[in-house]
Amino acid sequence: MIGVVSIRSNIRDFFHGAAYGAYERELRMQAAELNDLFLLLCYMEIVGLPNPATLYLLDVYPYLLEQFHTWHKRMGMERSPLGTLPCC
Amino acid sequence: MRNMLEKKVLFFGGKGGVGKTTCASATALAASHAGKRVLLVSTDPAHSTSDIFEREIGPEPVELLPNLWGLEIDGALESQRYVANVKEQIKGLFGHHILKEANKQIDLAASMPGAEEMALFDRIGGLIRGEDTRFDLIVFDTAPTGHTLRLLRMPELMEAWIRALSRSRQAMLGIEQDDKTDPVLISLTDRLEGLREFRARLLSPRVSAFMLVLVAERLPIEETARAIEQLNDAGVTVGGLVVNRILPASSPDPFLQSRHTQEVVYLDEIDRRFAKHSRVRVPQLASDVHGVKTLEALSEILIPHAQPSRP
Numbered sequence: 147m148i149g150v151v152s153i154r155s156n157i158r159d160f161f162h163g164a165a166y167g168a169y170e171r172e173l174r175m176q177a178a179e180l181n182d183l184f185l186l187l188c189y190m191e192i193v194g195l196p197n198p199a200t201l202y203l204l205d206v207y208p209y210l211l212e213q214f215h216t217w218h219k220r221m222g223m224e225r226s227p228l229g230t231l232p233c234c
Numbered sequence: 235m236r237n238m239l240e241k242k243v244l245f246f247g248g249k250g251g252v253g254k255t256t257c258a259s260a261t262a263l264a265a266s267h268a269g270k271r272v273l274l275v276s277t278d279p280a281h282s283t284s285d286i287f288e289r290e291i292g293p294e295p296v297e298l299l300p301n302l303w304g305l306e307i308d309g310a311l312e313s314q315r316y317v318a319n320v321k322e323q324i325k326g327l328f329g330h331h332i333l334k335e336a337n338k339q340i341d342l343a344a345s346m347p348g349a350e351e352m353a354l355f356d357r358i359g360g361l362i363r364g365e366d367t368r369f370d371l372i373v374f375d376t377a378p379t380g381h382t383l384r385l386l387r388m389p390e391l392m393e394a395w396i397r398a399l400s401r402s403r404q405a406m407l408g409i410e411q412d413d414k415t416d417p418v419l420i421s422l423t424d425r426l427e428g429l430r431e432f433r434a435r436l437l438s439p440r441v442s443a444f445m446l447v448l449v450a451e452r453l454p455i456e457e458t459a460r461a462i463e464q465l466n467d468a469g470v471t472v473g474g475l476v477v478n479r480i481l482p483a484s485s486p487d488p489f490l491q492s493r494h495t496q497e498v499v500y501l502d503e504i505d506r507r508f509a510k511h512s513r514v515r516v517p518q519l520a521s522d523v524h525g526v527k528t529l530e531a532l533s534e535i536l537i538p539h540a541q542p543s544r545p
Contacts, residue, residue, distance in 0.1 A: 176409060177409040180402060180405050180406035184399070184402045184406055187398070187402060191343065191346055196348065198348070198352070198388075198395055199392060199399065200348070200352065201313070201316060201343070201344070201349055201352040201353060201356065202352075202356075202392070202396065202425050203343070203399075204316075204317065204320045204340050205323055205324060206417070206418045206421050207339050208324050208327070209417055210418070211332055211335055211339075
């Protein structure tokens with residue numbers, strides 16, 4: 147038997163989705179776009195643009211590796227498209 | 235010229251071969267006589283301070299004379315050192331797999347063109363920020379003008395760049411999560427702080443000044459005029475001009491006489507065009523400068539009575 151609590155939480159989720167769903171989707175997309183921009187700024191040299199700050203970014207690269215992985219998955223690429231950046 | 239010794243950072247620049255290294259070394263020597271603890275830094279890839287002091291100078295400060303240290307910065311070495319340092323830093327923070335990939339990536343990035351220049355810049359920045367508290371005054375013997383001016387513009391450029399990066403990161407985090415704990419943003423903010431301090435000290439007239447060395451000839455005069463313009467643009471204080479290697483006026487030799495007549499014209503031009511800046515004239519010495527003895531003579535001409543008179 148379905149409990150009252152679970153019915154209540156389902157109703158809450160329904161209204162939450164109805165009210166905020168569109169916004170959240172929008173925000174998620176915006177965050178993803180900003181993420182891409184940031185990755186591009188950090189990895190400019192890989193696409194052939196000179197980056198004056200390369201050396202100052204070395205210590206943040208490991209943090210970005212994970213993001214890079216998320217990026218190429220999101221772009222529909224199973225494996226890393228860049229030979230110079232073999233993340234998987 | 236004497237008040238130059240009150241600064242914390244002095245640059246010596248000018249066209250190749252006008253005597254930057256000798257003037258920088260002589261000034262450093264004079265300052266050390268005046269009781270300052272001085273570090274003489276060569277940033278020119280073709281180091282010659284070690285030739286002047288007739289001894290090996292390396293990538294770490296070595297004591298040359300009482301109160302006087304020498305340092306020759308090597309871009310390739312600095313970049314290796316920088317990379318090793320970063321690898322050490324991230325060692326404990328990540329798992330084996332990420333580290334392996336990250337190290338690969340770091341090596342790649344460090345081999346990009348410009349990495350050496352950037353590492354050189356980072357080391358100079360550290361020195362100017364006063365990381366090494368042993369010294370009262372740092373004298374830079376720089377590479378010929380163009381290269382150095384670019385280096386002086388770099389804090390500005392880098393600051394703008396890193397600021398843009400951290401803004402972009404912040405905007406992203408603003409949507410996703412708390413930005414106080416983001417290690418990427420923390421690292422970027424640290425860099426930004428360092429660059430700001432570097433630039434503030436570089437542009438402060440109390441802290442830093444740029445000395446231009448030239449000889450009384452056409453090309454060096456023009457280059458000096460351009461350098462002053464660019465330094466003004468960058469906001470770096472011009473400390474003064476050193477007019478080097480002036481020929482003796484009285485000579486029976488017709489060749490020297492003709493050189494001298496030409497020189498007088500150029501000296502007038504220098505006085506006219508650079509009237510705003512303090513100038514010091516240094517005569518052509520009877521022998522070239524190497525070794526501490528000849529350097530003493532030159533430092534006495536550049537900054538007279540640097541030795542504090544004993545009570």
